[in-house]
Amino acid sequence: MSATEAGEVQVFGREGCVQCRATCRALTERGIAFESVDVDADLDAAATARRVAQAGGSTQLPVVQVPGMAPWTGFRPDLIDAIASEAV
Structure with a gap:
């Protein structure tokens, strides 16, 4: 299984974060599937990211x-x- 399959790459970020947007944009442009996780909406995700x-x-x-x-x-x-x- 390739790391580029859906759900394999996780990006923990927040709305309004310039580096988060740039990362998601770069992944999308290269055709890399990823799961975007909003750390402001998910406290467990925030703890994991931290x-x-x-x-x-x-x-x-x-x-x-x-x-x-x-x-x-x-x-x-x-x-x-x-x-x-x-x-x-």
């Missing part, structure tokens, strides 16, 4: 989780490109 981000030494959004990769925070076009190249 835990994952802090484990990586960060507190910023978005938090992106991809099976087989370490989670990352912020807009990371290099890692998005890596996912896209895996799907080819």
Whole structure:
């Protein structure tokens, strides 16, 4: 199963977050299916995002989780490109 299949990539973010929008836009442009999770609407998701981000030494959004990769925070076009190249 590829990490680019629906539901595999999760983007934890919030409405109005520039880096969250840029991440979702880049994933969409590269044809990578993902689940967008609003941390303001889902307290469990917020706790998960906070835990994952802090484990990586960060507190910023978005938090992106991809099976087989370490989670990352912020807009990371290099890692998005890596996912896209895996799907080819």
